[in-house]
Amino acid sequence: MALVREKRTKCGLTIHQIWAELGHHYSPMFVFWFFHRPVVVITDAQLVKEVLITKNLPRDKFGYSHFSSLFGERMLGKGLLSEVSEEEWRWKRTVIDPAFHRPSLTGLMDSFTTICDSFLQRLETLDDGKTEVSMAEEFVRINLDMIAKPSTFGYQAKSKEAVRFLRGVARGLIEKRQEENKTGEDQHNDILSHILLLPQKDSRTTMDDMIDHFITFVVGGEETDSNHLTYLLAAITSHPEVEERLVAEIDEVLGSRCAVKYEDLGKLKYLDQASKEALRLHPPKPAITRMTNEKITLGDYHIPAKTSIMVDAHVLHHHIRYWDDPEKFDPDRFAPSNQSKVEHYAYIPFSLGRHTCIGMHFAHIETKMLMARLLQTFKVKLLPGQDLKQVEHLTLRPKMARGVHWSLGEHGMFLVFSQDQETDIITGVIYFTYD
Numbered sequence: 001m002a003l004v005r006e007k008r009t010k011c012g013l014t015i016h017q018i019w020a021e022l023g024h025h026y027s028p029m030f031v032f033w034f035f036h037r038p039v040v041v042i043t044d045a046q047l048v049k050e051v052l053i054t055k056n057l058p059r060d061k062f063g064y065s066h067f068s069s070l071f072g073e074r075m076l077g078k079g080l081l082s083e084v085s086e087e088e089w090r091w092k093r094t095v096i097d098p099a100f101h102r103p104s105l106t107g108l109m110d111s112f113t114t115i116c117d118s119f120l121q122r123l124e125t126l127d128d129g130k131t132e133v134s135m136a137e138e139f140v141r142i143n144l145d146m147i148a149k150p151s152t153f154g155y156q157a158k159s160k161e162a163v164r165f166l167r168g169v170a171r172g173l174i175e176k177r178q179e180e181n182k183t184g185e186d187q188h189n190d191i192l193s194h195i196l197l198l199p200q201k202d203s204r205t206t207m208d209d210m211i212d213h214f215i216t217f218v219v220g221g222e223e224t225d226s227n228h229l230t231y232l233l234a235a236i237t238s239h240p241e242v243e244e245r246l247v248a249e250i251d252e253v254l255g256s257r258c259a260v261k262y263e264d265l266g267k268l269k270y271l272d273q274a275s276k277e278a279l280r281l282h283p284p285k286p287a288i289t290r291m292t293n294e295k296i297t298l299g300d301y302h303i304p305a306k307t308s309i310m311v312d313a314h315v316l317h318h319h320i321r322y323w324d325d326p327e328k329f330d331p332d333r334f335a336p337s338n339q340s341k342v343e344h345y346a347y348i349p350f351s352l353g354r355h356t357c358i359g360m361h362f363a364h365i366e367t368k369m370l371m372a373r374l375l376q377t378f379k380v381k382l383l384p385g386q387d388l389k390q391v392e393h394l395t396l397r398p399k400m401a402r403g404v405h406w407s408l409g410e411h412g413m414f415l416v417f418s419q420d421q422e423t424d425i426i427t428g429v430i431y432f433t434y435d
Helices: 002-010 015-025 045-054 061-068 086-100 102-106 109-125 135-147 152-183 191-195 207-238 240-254 269-281 313-317 336-341 360-377
Strands: 029-034 037-042 132-134 287-291 296-298 301-303 308-312 379-382 390-392 396-398 404-408 411-419 426-434
Touching: 002 015, 015 029, 015 037, 015 308, 015 313, 037 045, 045 287, 045 296, 045 308, 061 287, 086 102, 086 191, 102 360, 109 135, 109 360, 135 191, 135 207, 135 360, 152 191, 152 207, 191 207, 207 240, 207 269, 207 360, 240 269, 240 360, 269 360, 308 313
Parallel strands: 037 308
Antiparallel strands: 029 037, 132 426, 287 308, 296 301, 379 404, 390 396, 404 411, 411 426
């Protein structure tokens, strides 16, 4: 713990970056103590396969149960992210899975297009030379639209109030959509539409269950996708040669069309490579924890029963054993010609095995569609002195960036991120100016 404290305070590293440093020196695993609890951190790709697939170890109740409630207030409840009963999780996953199958996702394309149109039109109408816009809020807003179109004591009190507010908003939205369903007014086609169908598939489903699922997708989907879009945009603007190739690809695939069709997504191969590389460098939810219910053997090591096992995506994604120059942004790592060089079990931005993220394909579609439209509409130019760091919350999110210059036609604008020093909340402001 002393080492962690020193690295965090003096070097400004996140806990995942500290573990990545340790992972370079200790293989195939190392142990750190969380007070009285030993946690085994896996640094070897083949052992990752054993933990997540071969042995399929259960979730660590100590870790995942903390998502269920916050200071006694129900937060994620028994949603997919926080459910620790394997039997219950399997049933809930089976019921919700159809919402993320290809027919359902292709059915969302028109809705996604409409949302992208509104997002870009909003930016264009704000191009008046003086309007300030919080870009961080814009990314959050568009992601929410994609999901559903519409002192210590002091900290605890604020957190409990925030959780109650969030669940209250979710309940109000669900009840409103239920009423619209009864009257035939609900014309939405989104993830929430599928959540509203759950009581028909499982009579045990309560209002709290639907709220759990909705908030799980808001927290697990909106925040992770928003963070990924921010890191991807920052990486693209930092590498003009990457942006040039992306724009050329988008022009070739879309031409003069604005609407992105489902079949276009597979043709945006270099954009897919850039997105994968951004996820490698900045996996939004790195920590995956499991528990040994009995004594097991991993490699040459005997692990006692009731031991926490952690697979950390950041550790594996930055490991010099699996990646050449791992801190470099290089989309060509994922080029078809290099696929054989990618160690499958060392690249896990969406986890692996039975618990692979249910929203993986949803996230890929959203990222490709939004970035294609954004780069098709705006010319992006990076200002000098760019600095992008990470801050730890439920997910890893951007901490600070100093400036990105965007130009649209004869007008220009630049995006500035800033950090509230007291709350660590990140805001982004676009200043629109004339060249």
